[in-house]
Amino acid sequence: MSSLTKSQLQRQAEQLVDFINKSPSPFHAVDVCRKWLRGAQFTELKEKQSWHGAIKPNGRYFFTRNGSSLVAFAVGGKFHPGNGVSIVGAHTDSPCFKLKPVSKKSGSGFLQVGVQVYGGGLWHTWFDRDLSVAGRVMVKDASGGYANRLIAIEEPIMRIPSLAIHLERSMADGFKYNKEVHLTPILATVFKAVNGEKSEKSDNEKEPKPAHHPILLERIAKELDIKVGDISDFELCLYDTQKATIGGICNEFIYSARLDNLNSSYCAIESLINSLSEESAADDSHIRMVALFDNEEVGSTSAYGANSALIESAIRRVHDSFDNCGRSCFEECVANSYLISSDVTHAVHPNYSEKHEENHRPELHKGPAIKINANQRYATTAVTSAILKDIAARNDIPIQEFVVRNDSSCGSTIGPMLSAKLGLRTIDIGNPLLSMHSIREVCGTDDVGLMVKLFEHFFNEFAAIDAKISVD
Known part of the structure; x- marks a missing residue:
């Protein structure tokens, strides 16, 4: 040794x-x-x-x-x-999930976020985890230039919930999922986020629809202490907010x-x-x-x-x-x-x-x-x-x-x-x-x-x- x-x-x-x-x-x-x-x-x-x-x-x-x-x-x-x-x-x-260029999705009273799979992950392990986003944001500055800002929202703001076994008994024998349909995280309920979503409604049909939920953009802007309008683009991935730690009864493993x-x-x-x-x-x-x-x-x-x-x-x-x-x-x-x-x-x-x-x-x-x-x-x-x-x-x-x-x-x-x-x-x-x-x-x-x-x-x-x- x-x-x-x-x-x-x-x-x-x-x-x-x-x-x-x-x-x-x-x-x-x-x-x-x-x-x-x-x-x-x-x-x-x-x-x-x-x-x-x-x-x-x-x-x-x-x-x-x-x-x-x-x-x-x-x-x-x-x-x-x-x-x-x-x-x-x-x-x-x-391996992780990365936000799509147009991530705004919704269904059954929930606001959801469209993601791409990156790499060959064991994606079933991402279900029922407390997720957030991290990466970089391109921010417009006062001079007309762009600055690269790192962001990591520490609080869990997303989750991919499993389907209850009572609704699909076959899951006990084998967990199957569709990467496009079933790996879409939930961001909020429409009921709670309605104030944040008002900005999406417009009488002008020619006005472009936002690519991302305003409530998500507002949270990103708050984290960086900027205005939503200052966000030019971003590369964000999902990550598990549970911290890496040393564990095991002999403190011999790193769980991370x-x-x-x-x-x-x-x-x-x-x-x-x-x-x-x-x-x-x-x-x-x-x-x-x-x-x-x-x-x-x-x-x-x-x-x-x-x-x-x-x-x-x-x-x-x-x-x-x-x-x-x-x-x-x-x-x-x-x-x-x-x-x-x-x-x-x-x-x-x-x-x-x-x-x-x-x-x-x-x-x-x-x-x-x-x-x-x-x-x-x-x-x-x-x-x-x-x-x-x-x-x-x-x-x-x-x-x-x-x-x-x-x-x-x-x-x-x-x-x-x-x-x-x-x-x-x-x-x-x-x-x-x-x-x-x-x-x-x-x-x-x-x-x-x-x-x-x-x-x-x-x-x-x-x-x-x-x-x-x-x-x-």
Whole structure:
């Protein structure tokens, strides 16, 4: 077992819980990381501005894209163009419901809100939960410009109620629902909201109908201390207002939404900051980098997903900022680099243990699991696995391995696409999780600290270990 103390493991679990509770949307998660990095003396860069001459050895930097993706990196004191980048990649998004552009709906005396399903959620777990909205609002300012404002209404304002079993006895044998019809949340009753709805009535038939219930727009405006007319547009998702918490009779579980994949996002940023002792950073010949992407749950193909040029652009611009960068520096750098694709993995379920291959059953509290798939749904190879196992063994960090059964489908991660796009050595790894894609997931408290420590040692030790690897 790792040399980490119980108090250190507990502290990391508590910090993850705090991070999740502050991050009901990807925009909030990136904003929390931005503040965190600034507090650790990272300088914020802007993609719209030149970086030439701005990147220096021993420097710490980060930038964001779309407010929902983030890249942070620290340049080693001995780095020169062509040296490698030690990368940990994760994602900020989770399965959820997102408000439709025209969300105003009603029926049977209720005001309802039209939503789109985002990702592959266990949608039945969203029934009978206390829901609210979070995300970003584009607000018009006095000068005619637009400002990006984050919002998270803490009070439960929506709910998707189940149908009583007395009205559909077959539900006892199998809960079936239509995604378009039955996943529409209730906002209010017409009777109670009638004053808020008066503004919708007009004698002018040519006047456009509002896209959203005025009572909802008024609540958003109140939260932001603006006028309804100042709201230009928004991207809002539903979230469960029940807070993440540590539970279990031994206080060994984290019960939470969005553990997939704020678990890995937290571990990545925490480990990068923790790894930057003055001596360690000064002696490093590599760049240490964390990339947090949006849109993994829907395939990553967006300007701020892992299937974009985000990482390539970051590495190229870092190299271009150095005057002594040669023509092949980028290609040399990629060949010297290594990516840890970190996403949660399936812990063995005691009630469904037959769903796991008998020799590959990750357990809680027994460390991160390396994910392997012969059909390249994960990017792990013998070389990349050997490197990380060596780092784990040197530092007494337990490692597990996960392979799906041959008669089961296998999910994928950002690892294969980034490896293919860049020709980058990659390993897929993740902390074990129960109830993946549920509105309330479960992970082990100890695994958070173990993952953080593994990433710290990766940042500190990879360059030296890689110098001893002779495999091309």
